[in-house]
Amino acid sequence: MSRASIAIVGAAESTRMGKVPELSQTGLHADAALNALTDCGLRPDDIDGVATGGHDVAEICQYLGITPTWYDGTSVGGCSFITLVRHAAAAIRQGLCTTVLITHGESGRSNNRNHRPIFPSMQQQEFESIYGPLIPPSRFTLPVLRKMKDDGLTLEQLAMVAVVQREWAAYHPRATARDPITVDDVLSSKMIAWPFRKLMCCLVSDGGGALILTSAERARDFPTKPVYLRGAGGESIEGPMISQMESFSSSKAFRVSGKAAFDSAGISHAEVDHLMIYDAFAHLPVYGLEDLGFVGRGEGGAFIAEGHTRPGGKLPLNTNGGGLSYMHSGMYGMYALQEAVRQMRGVSPGQVEGAKLSVVHGVGGMFSAAATVVMTTEDGW
Amino acid sequence: MNQRQIPTIHPETRFYWDGARQGRLLLNSCPACDKAYFPPRPFCPTCGSRDVTVIEASGKGRLYSYVISHLPAPGYEPPFTVAVVQLEEGVKMVTNIVDCPAEPELLVLDMALEVTFESRGDVTVPQFRPAGGGT
Numbered sequence A: 001m002s003r004a005s006i007a008i009v010g011a012a013e014s015t016r017m018g019k020v021p022e023l024s025q026t027g028l029h030a031d032a033a034l035n036a037l038t039d040c041g042l043r044p045d046d047i048d049g050v051a052t053g054g055h056d057v058a059e060i061c062q063y064l065g066i067t068p069t070w071y072d073g074t075s076v077g078g079c080s081f082i083t084l085v086r087h088a089a090a091a092i093r094q095g096l097c098t099t100v101l102i103t104h105g106e107s108g109r110s111n112n113r114n115h116r117p118i119f120p121s122m123q124q125q126e127f128e129s130i131y132g133p134l135i136p137p138s139r140f141t142l143p144v145l146r147k148m149k150d151d152g153l154t155l156e157q158l159a160m161v162a163v164v165q166r167e168w169a170a171y172h173p174r175a176t177a178r179d180p181i182t183v184d185d186v187l188s189s190k191m192i193a194w195p196f197r198k199l200m201c202c203l204v205s206d207g208g209g210a211l212i213l214t215s216a217e218r219a220r221d222f223p224t225k226p227v228y229l230r231g232a233g234g235e236s237i238e239g240p241m242i243s244q245m246e247s248f249s250s251s252k253a254f255r256v257s258g259k260a261a262f263d264s265a266g267i268s269h270a271e272v273d274h275l276m277i278y279d280a281f282a283h284l285p286v287y288g289l290e291d292l293g294f295v296g297r298g299e300g301g302a303f304i305a306e307g308h309t310r311p312g313g314k315l316p317l318n319t320n321g322g323g324l325s326y327m328h329s330g331m332y333g334m335y336a337l338q339e340a341v342r343q344m345r346g347v348s349p350g351q352v353e354g355a356k357l358s359v360v361h362g363v364g365g366m367f368s369a370a371a372t373v374v375m376t377t378e379d380g381w
Numbered sequence B: 001m002n003q004r005q006i007p008t009i010h011p012e013t014r015f016y017w018d019g020a021r022q023g024r025l026l027l028n029s030c031p032a033c034d035k036a037y038f039p040p041r042p043f044c045p046t047c048g049s050r051d052v053t054v055i056e057a058s059g060k061g062r063l064y065s066y067v068i069s070h071l072p073a074p075g076y077e078p079p080f081t082v083a084v085v086q087l088e089e090g091v092k093m094v095t096n097i098v099d100c101p102a103e104p105e106l107l108v109l110d111m112a113l114e115v116t117f118e119s120r121g122d123v124t125v126p127q128f129r130p131a132g133g134g135t
């Protein structure tokens, strides 16, 4: 019998999401942080560990009035917050701090900020962006035609990713896009970067989110239902140059991160009740399902198109509507974590009945990085 | 503002851009691994050896993957093709597909490509077009 050692005791998103022109990016971090503190009955001076990605962790500490004994500013893109959950858990286990606040805020739409969230890559600039793929829709999508040819992934299957996730978004009052869509709607939406059309691409939003972690032992003293981490999660890097991906049909970082998380948790795929896979674009859930091992190589598109991930399906996936329909600030990973926490607390508007085990997997920096964590309602297994 | 981006050239990559200016596509290669690699750096990313050489690529490759971008980019008139070419030497690199309309029917995966060169001010940038001089 293993006992849980770390729990998420506080979780909240920013008060408003989507268009939040009245707040700066730093202000979005703080708004979400204060909401998470309120959620679990803490004050800023109860926090001794602070972590954030894509933003200076020192500014967040000072803005919130926190003097930490541990901090982490790992910034590898949208999965940074998933990475930071496992880093924070390791720090708490090691005794470096007792109570960690992880914050995210991003003024992706209103652009009330003075920096971009990810470090520029020297070689990406010198050898890739000079050819025009400056922004995610024309860069993150580059491998997909190869995968379509090699693995039989179809445009209709990619469109179904967006259709199914919109079904989930309909449950969520806070989701940006909730009206039902069809495959035809997706395939006739505005062309962005062939073969990707607008409805296969994420939203561009303002928002924030924050999590508070502590030891499982202390978690019992909090008013919230603890959400436990199972195992140590996983993370990996393939790198910022999209052309240098070993395979265009599979992400090495996904495979390494996912395997580490599953091995550490000691779980099988059949045990997973709920799954979040960061979806900046419609192809990512397909790569995620395959690279995490839920389906075989080349089977991810058909699995989604057959309805297995939709409401009522055997593997509920991206139950908030994902980056395609819920919100996407730029570094969406925090919102995948928030939905998994809601599911484990049993309070998601798109609640999966009886869900006890959730896997959260994210991508960062356009196939550059990946991270995976496993959450559970159970304090032992 | 309407100019295509100029690469920021670093000491370790100077040879690549000097080669391009002479109409040659130069790659680093590791004799121990018998393998070319990209982008350039003064050691082999497979074995770590600093004993690496510069080779001239044949300039032939195949269309590995692409998108047709309808988004603005400095100096580009959408739609334009952003592609990955796999060279005969095995390495993959980003390129545009020039001398070919940006239409899916004309851009067939695995079609043969050949290197050509584009001037951007003082810098020459390798580009690829359909083999045989384009359409």
Ligand SMILES: [Zn+2]
Binding pocket: B030, B031, B032, B033, B034, B044, B045, B046, B047, B048, B049
């Ligand atoms: Zn070598």
